[in-house]
Amino acid sequence: MVLAGLVGAVLRLRGTGGKPPQNGGWRELSGDELR
């Protein structure tokens, strides 16, 4: 019970929303994309 409470507290502290990107990645915009 105490452990569940602690986990719940951490989740509240760290936030509940947000879905991590499942795949893909960051790529620098090329010069052609800024013309």
Added chain:
Amino acid sequence: VIVGVHGLGAVGIRAVRELVGTEDVERVVMRSSRPSRVAAARESFGDRVAEWTDPDAPVDVVVVATAPGTHVDVAAQHLAAGRSVVSTSDDPDDVRGLLDLDASAAGLTIGAAFSPGLSCLLVRHAAAALEDVRLIRVAMVGFGGPECKRRRAEARSGIEPAWRDGRWASAESGPPELTWFPDPVGALDTVGGALIEPLLLHRALPSVPTISASLVVPGPTTRVTSLTTRLPGPARRERTSEPLGAVRVEVSGRRDGVDAMLVYAVVDRPAVAAGAVAAVAATRPEATEPGVRALGESPDVLAMLHELARRGVKAATFEPAT
């Protein structure tokens, strides 16, 4: 052009650094309430800069980089003297006051920093690639200097309205949400409502029904690494102990008839990037055209992003795997 820099804090001194290397800038003059900072800048940049002592000196554009909360009065003084102004303030009260100033005789560019500033340029760039833009989300982490950090820490109580479904609505602080910035910043909790971007972006993109912004508030559970980023911008310039910051924008609309979302971001030291943004804004032709405008209303956003990239402030886009 002759450019003045008023205020030599973390952002102002970076603006001087960027301006002295700009081809079109004939001269840079500096004004600060702290003489030691003027002396240090003169030592660093030599005869390419000068102290701004003559109030009647012919200055075309002034980058105002004084403390948050002072920009309205400082800008009004320069505008009254016929000098165009570029403000770097992220203070919501400053921004609202600046929007009300009379700039019928000289130009006034508002929000020319990291956030707002770079954030608005990224949004405009993304929006230009979409049709029927429905949603804009801005998130940022970082601070430009000690004064900015203090303000960010206070931002928990400074809730700015968001533009939701075509009207201004009180932002709900709500629970934090994880936002994924590029490495090495990574995922951090952001809370809504503390940034002025919705107000400025609504001016630039009035037909977009929903514009919100969220911020990583400095605290014991948030930490930004100062490791060199994998993006090349900050790495090739000055190395300092200042932590990295990031701006990330999501713009949703339609492209080629289907729903689409573009995600752009920049990881950089906020004061360094803000100085570059201010310098680029001050040397744009529209900077001296009479009228009040947010940086995000600029007619040629691409040219500014291109110039910023040349100066090392590089944007990235998130690409889903195909």
